[in-house]
Amino acid sequence: EVQLLESGGGLVQPGGSLRLSCAASGFFFSNYAMSWVRQAPGKGLEWVSSINGDTINTYYADSVKGRFTISRDNSKNTLYLQMNSLSAEDTAIYYCAKDQSGYSFGYFDYWGQGTLVTVSS
Amino acid sequence: ETTLAQSPAFMSATPGDKVTISCKASQDIDDDVNWYQQKPGEAPIFIIQEATTLVPGIPPRFSGSGYGTDFTLTINDIESEDAAYYFCLQHDNFPLTFGGGTKVEIK
Numbered sequence: 001e002v003q004l005l006e007s008g009g010g011l012v013q014p015g016g017s018l019r020l021s022c023a024a025s026g027f028f029f030s031n032y033a034m035s036w037v038r039q040a041p042g043k044g045l046e047w048v049s050s051i052n053g054d055t056i057n058t059y060y061a062d063s064v065k066g067r068f069t070i071s072r073d074n075s076k077n078t079l080y081l082q083m084n085s086l087s088a089e090d091t092a093i094y095y096c097a098k099d100q101s102g103y104s105f106g107y108f109d110y111w112g113q114g115t116l117v118t119v120s121s
Numbered sequence: 122e123t124t125l126a127q128s129p130a131f132m133s134a135t136p137g138d139k140v141t142i143s144c145k146a147s148q149d150i151d152d153d154v155n156w157y158q159q160k161p162g163e164a165p166i167f168i169i170q171e172a173t174t175l176v177p178g179i180p181p182r183f184s185g186s187g188y189g190t191d192f193t194l195t196i197n198d199i200e201s202e203d204a205a206y207y208f209c210l211q212h213d214n215f216p217l218t219f220g221g222g223t224k225v226e227i228k
Contacts, residue, residue: 035217037165045157045165045208047217059215062122095164106155106212109176111164 002026002110004096009115016086016119022079022096022112030054030074033099035108036081038092038117048094049081053102063089086119093117123147123211127220135228138199142223144192144209153213154192156185159206169194201227 008020022034035050049070050059058070069082079096093116097108124147134140144154156169167176169185172192182197196203204227209220 044206044222045159045210045219047210047219050217059217061216104212105215106153106210106217107167107170108155108157108165109167111166113164 002098004098004110004112006094006096006112006115009094009117011118011120012086013121014087014119017082017084018086018117020081020083020094020096020115020117024077024079024096024098027098029072029077031102033102033105034072034079035097035099035105036070036079037095037097037108037111038090039095039114040089040092043092046092047106050099050105051079052105059105083117086117088119091117091119122216123150123214123218125209125211125218125220127209127223129223130221131224131226133226133228134199136199136201140196140199140203140225142194142207142209142225144187144194144220146190146192146211149189150211150213152188153211154185154187155210155212156194157208157210158203159208160204165208196225199225199227203227 003025005023033052036048051070067085071080093114095114096112098110100107126145152172154172157165159165
């Protein structure tokens, strides 16, 4: 059974940093692209970042480019999102999502339950 | 960046109705649209891929159509369990973008 378990969310002050983790199980992790998608309270979905299976390629939304870094450790079956220079606009539930293949993006066949990031003083 | 205009933002339906949701892209994106369903407090579920292909395990009352810039999600004989938000997503180019969402209420 595929499982994605996010952690690392919480309350952080503006300008601060957080690192989110997504522990994956139930599939051969390195074979699949992974992504982060966020949802601000009461709002729609926003794609944040993606990384392919072999970590060669990463992609970012303009709203986070230069501040967020996606990475993965295939030996630990874990996806990460390092978030720096956080602002109130980054307040959201952050979902980890698995893609259907190593190089396809946007075919999110499994999602975690999300971790809430709140940026506030 | 490809923007997706989704409409309506809200709709109310009676069980058994046929419901259609529109998703219009700002440029030609072939059939590179996927659809997701999200119930309150839950993670999204993948329901339609490449505009028209039903994801395995999704009931056949759900269907998708369209190509290029105009896409439609249709729910035939809608059931109470279909009350949810629905989002289209384009994966033709980066940044990936979602439509604004449609809230479907069942009376």
